[in-house]
Amino acid sequence: MHLTDFTVHVVEDEEAARQSLVFMLTMNGFAVKMHRSAVAFLAFAPHARSGVLVTDLRMPGMSGLQLLRELGDLKIKIPSIVITGHGDVRIAVEAMKAGALDFIEKPVESSMFIEAVEGAAKYLTVVNADAEDTVDIQTRLQTLSERERQVFSAVVEGLANKLIAYHLNISPRTVEVHRANMMVKMKAKSLPHLIRMALAVASTRSNFF
Structure with a gap:
């Protein structure tokens, strides 16, 4: 799958952090759409086709973890990566139980982040591409x-x-x-x-x- 054949949806309430993630993605050739809150993305999610979700975990209102659970309840399947602060590993584990494929700790390191997005994109073309026996x-x-x-x-x-x-x-x-x-x-x-x-x-x- 070509990088422009799918969209990376970035859900982040902080402007500076959102712009930083978008910059890393666009510099690596990804098509990106920004969402300022989990509620905003949840409203858009039924229309999301061939996409990867990148969401912060700690946000006002609906958290990233709540977003993943809502998507699961709605049977909306989208490969997801969560961004977590230091010390939030337990929440990240809960996010993976809720369907996230990967998590990245802040401060986000560019090469690790891009590798995670590329890994999530594999699930768009091959079901459980990285699943292990x-x-x-x-x-x-x-x-x-x-x-x-x-x-x-x-x-x-x-x-x-x-x-x-x-x-x-x-x-x-x-x-x-x-x-x-x-x-x-x-x-x-x-x-x-x-x-x-x-x-x-x-x-x-x-x-x-």
Whole structure:
């Protein structure tokens, strides 16, 4: 699919942040449409065809998370990326449960952002293009030690290393070591990738989270 064959819908209430995201997208050849609020996009959504959604999570009125849930209730499927502030990983996890494919933390780094949008665009032409076999994910889970599985569960719930250390009664440094080993064993390219794997497994195991 050519970059101009679809539109990237940017939902952001802050003018400076909105313009920054639009600038990065247009400089990389994407067609872009701006929306100043989640409510504004929700009204437009039924008319959105062949698009990717980029939305901030924290906005006055309707939040990005609420927007994703409303889109789900309306059966409007659009590949989505959420923008989250530092420390909002737990909300980002909820957004991925609500249908988001990826999340980017502020300050938004251009190359990572563009890569995420390109990844979301794949879902416009190939259903579950990046979906992984749940059996393969389960096999990787079996390679984790008990402590690594505990860290895995805590990480995908959005807990910070210090809080994980407190709950497991180990040092933050030990958490970092287990977390690094777990990411390697799970072949996770990033935290959003790890969460997508967890959600895939959760779809077959209702008590995963």
